[in-house]
Amino acid sequence: MLTTMTALAMTLQAASAPALCNYAVVAGSRRDRSVWVYRSPSMGARKTAKIKAGSPVFVCAGNAEWFQVHYADGRHSCRGTTGGLDRRLASTCASGWVHRHRIAVVAR
Numbered sequence: 001m002l003t004t005m006t007a008l009a010m011t012l013q014a015a016s017a018p019a020l021c022n023y024a025v026v027a028g029s030r031r032d033r034s035v036w037v038y039r040s041p042s043m044g045a046r047k048t049a050k051i052k053a054g055s056p057v058f059v060c061a062g063n064a065e066w067f068q069v070h071y072a073d074g075r076h077s078c079r080g081t082t083g084g085l086d087r088r089l090a091s092t093c094a095s096g097w098v099h100r101h102r103i104a105v106v107a108r
Contacts, residue, residue, distance in 0.1 A: 020084030021060035021070060024105040026098070028053025037096035041066035048096050049073060058085035058093070059105055067103050070095045082107060 026035055034052045038045040041063060051057065051071060058080045061068040070085060070093035072078035078085065078093035084107060085093070 019087045021058035021080065021087060021090065022105050023080065023082050023084050023107040024057050024059050024067075024069070024103050026051045026053050026055045026057060027102055027104045035098055035102040037069070037071075037094075037098055038066075039096060041068075041097040043099075045097070049094065051098070056080075056082075057098070057103065058090075059103060060085070060087065060090060060095075062100065065100050066097045067100050068095065069098050069103065 028034065032053075034050045036047045037049040037051060039048050055071065057069040057071040058078070059067045059069055070078055070080070070090050073094040076092060076094040079089050080086075080093075
């Protein structure tokens, strides 16, 4: 009976674990030392910010070509760690879309 109770407790604990956004860094190139952040996942969308290469970001969603990222800037703190960002705290971050090849996901 103890093992059944332990299994149930572990299941409930896992079910209540927060969803995390993956920790990543911005990957620059020789030519570009920073990357543009877009309002939506399209090169035709409005550019909203630039992030320097090597800056930490958190990948919360994506599609075939784009990642939705959350990051800290001058107006927004972003309380994630190298372990990830709790999605409940994502509203404290600046956010936007970055082309997928410009982001290096470090931890999933």
